[in-house]
Each structure stands twice: as C-alpha cells, then as structure tokens.
Amino acid sequence: MKKYLMGIDVGGTAIKIGQFDLEGILINKWDIPTNKTDCGQHILPEIYEFLDSIVNLDEVKGIGFGVPGPVTNGVIKNGVNLGWDVLDVKGEFLSLLGNKEIIVKVSNDANVAAAGEVFHGAAKGYKNVCLFTIGTGVGGGIIIDGKLVDGYDGVGGEVGHMLVDHNRRFTCNCGKSGCLETVGSATGIVNLGKMYRAIDSSSKLNRYEKLSAKMVFDFAKKGDQAALKAIDEATNYLAYALSLVTLVINPEIFVIGGGVSYAGKFLLDKIESQYYQYVTPFITHAKFALAELGNEAGMYGAAYQVR
Numbered sequence: 001m002k003k004y005l006m007g008i009d010v011g012g013t014a015i016k017i018g019q020f021d022l023e024g025i026l027i028n029k030w031d032i033p034t035n036k037t038d039c040g041q042h043i044l045p046e047i048y049e050f051l052d053s054i055v056n057l058d059e060v061k062g063i064g065f066g067v068p069g070p071v072t073n074g075v076i077k078n079g080v081n082l083g084w085d086v087l088d089v090k091g092e093f094l095s096l097l098g099n100k101e102i103i104v105k106v107s108n109d110a111n112v113a114a115a116g117e118v119f120h121g122a123a124k125g126y127k128n129v130c131l132f133t134i135g136t137g138v139g140g141g142i143i144i145d146g147k148l149v150d151g152y153d154g155v156g157g158e159v160g161h162m163l164v165d166h167n168r169r170f171t172c173n174c175g176k177s178g179c180l181e182t183v184g185s186a187t188g189i190v191n192l193g194k195m196y197r198a199i200d201s202s203s204k205l206n207r208y209e210k211l212s213a214k215m216v217f218d219f220a221k222k223g224d225q226a227a228l229k230a231i232d233e234a235t236n237y238l239a240y241a242l243s244l245v246t247l248v249i250n251p252e253i254f255v256i257g258g259g260v261s262y263a264g265k266f267l268l269d270k271i272e273s274q275y276y277q278y279v280t281p282f283i284t285h286a287k288f289a290l291a292e293l294g295n296e297a298g299m300y301g302a303a304y305q306v307r
C-alpha cells in the first residue's frame with residue numbers, strides 16, 4: 001500500500017526531508033547535513049540510507065527532489081553548491097532504489113519552492129503562479145497549469161538574470177552585469193544603498209561601515225532619503241521584471257518570498273505601486289502575496305511533484 005510522499009530539498013549545508021501523506025499533509029520532517037566531500041558523491045547514497053531507516057520504502061509512492069541548479073529530465077547541469085557538476089540525480093536515485101516501484105522527480109530548487117507555495121502556501125488553489133525568491137540573489141519559479149516549468153535548458157524562471165539595469169553598473173554572480181540580482185536582491189539593495197549614501201552626507205546609512213538590506217529597509221521606513229531612494233529603485237526593477245513576466249505567462253498570482261520578503265507589506269506595496277506603470281493597461285488587478293512557507297517551501301514543493 002502506497003501511503004506517503006517524500007519531499008527532499010537538497011541545500012548546500014542541509015538537506016530538508018519531509019514525509020507527507022498522499023493529500024500533502026506533513027507528517028514528519030528531518031534535517032540532515034549535506035556531505036559535500038568527494039565532489040558530493042555521498043549525498044544521494046546518504047539520503048537513500050536515511051530514508052530507508054525512517055520509512056518503509058514499499059509504502060512510498062514518490063520521492064521528489066529540489067536541487068540548486070538548472071535541471072532537465074532529472075539531470076542537474078551545474079550543481080556547484082553541492083560539489084556536483086553534471087549529475088543524473090533521477091537516474092542515480094532510481095538505481096539506489098533498485099526494483100522498488102517509486103516515482104522520482106527532480107527540479108530546480110526555486111521552481112519547487114513555487115510549487116510548495118501552490119501545494120500548501122500563499123498560492124494554494126492557483127494553477128498559474130510565479131514566485132520571486134528575493135534573498136542574496138533573486139530566484140524564480142514558474143507553475144503553468146499546475147506544472148513546474150524547468151525549460152529546455154533548465155533555466156526556465158531564472159528571473160534573477162533578466163537584464164534590467166541597462167547601465168550595467170554592478171557585476172552579477174553569473175559573470176554578466178545589469179542582472180536583476182545586482183539591483184533587486186539583498187545584495188542589490190546594499191549596492192544601491194552604498195551608491196545613494198555616497199552622494200547624501202546627511203543619510204544615516206553613512207554611520208555604518210557595513211550595510212545590510214534590512215538596515216536599508218529600516219532606515220527607509222524611518223524616512224531616510226538615501227535609503228528610500230535605494231528601496232524605490234530596487235523595487236522599481238523588481239516591478240519592471242514582474243511586468244515582463246506578466247506579458248510572457250500572465251500568472252494568476254505573484255508570490256514574493258526569500259529573506260527580503262520579511263520586509264512585508266512595505267516591500268509589497270512599493271512593488272505593486274510601481275508595477276502598474278510598466279505593465280500593459282489591460283492588467284488592472286494583479287494579485288501579489290507574500291510567501292508563507294519560508295524555508296520549508298522547497299520540501300513541500302519537492303513532494304508536490306510526485307503527488
């Protein structure tokens with residue numbers, strides 16, 4: 001009898017494992033450390049051994065994975081955070097499972113986070129969803145008709161690398177410059193905060209050597225002009241990127257997650273008010289919501305794939 005779905009979010013430092021019933025109700029969850037030694041070759045065998053020790057695998061209907069990197073057909077192409085290069089995650093895990101009848105699916109971690117919000121979070125009940133995860137970088141996940149969109153090369157939903165700053169002032173982790181990540185992420189907010197405080201000696205941001213996105217938000221809320229300019233500009237780029245996504249897939253709802261989303265309604269209001277100056281006039285009532293599942297979204301979404 002198949003009774004369970006397993007959702008596994010493989011992160012660079014920890015692996016989150018969730019056991020769900022077939023309706024998607026979380027029954028149990030665990031964190032195990034990510035063993036990145038020997039180019040990450042122990043990661044999948046250790047996950048298999050852990051699963052085998054906590055659950056009767058004959059009762060598992062499916063095991064879904066979220067992994068950090070572009071994925072197509074279960075193969076991750078650039079799993080550098082795990083020590084992996086190109087790895088057939090689905091194929092390797094199926095061979096670990098031997099002849100057990102278990103569905104295995106693998107997707108990019110930002111895409112599964114979007115699926116998690118559909119499964120049990122801010123986008124529950126919606127079938128066409130776009131999630132922006134705004135943290136150190138900007139990740140994106142796209143769900144169309146209830147299905148995750150990985151894209152042909154696995155870069156579907158990689159909104160963080162949309163070119164939005166045409167002056168290309170800051171260099172991105174991807175090697176290019178001007179990406180949304182360089183001006184719309186926590187890193188981007190710090191980039192802009194530093195730029196605006198340098199030309200405004202009255203800004204309280206000048207009192208600190210090191211800036212964080214949270215500091216820029218906190219001072220913006222208090223009316224500091226340099227901080228406000230930084231937040232207005234960052235949210236302007238985010239709004240612009242959301243308007244472009246609207247014209248491509250026209251989702252029912254945008255979900256904003258990641259560490260920066262803890263700025264809450266202040267962030268959402270800034271994005272929403274600027275969005276309408278870019279998007280087509282046909283769109284007058286777009287839905288925006290803050291993510292609800294925090295760092296468990298990936299675990300939920302990983303299980304969603306095999307529901």
Ligand SMILES: [Zn+2]
Pocket residue numbers: 160161172173174175176177179181
């Ligand atoms: Zn980039």
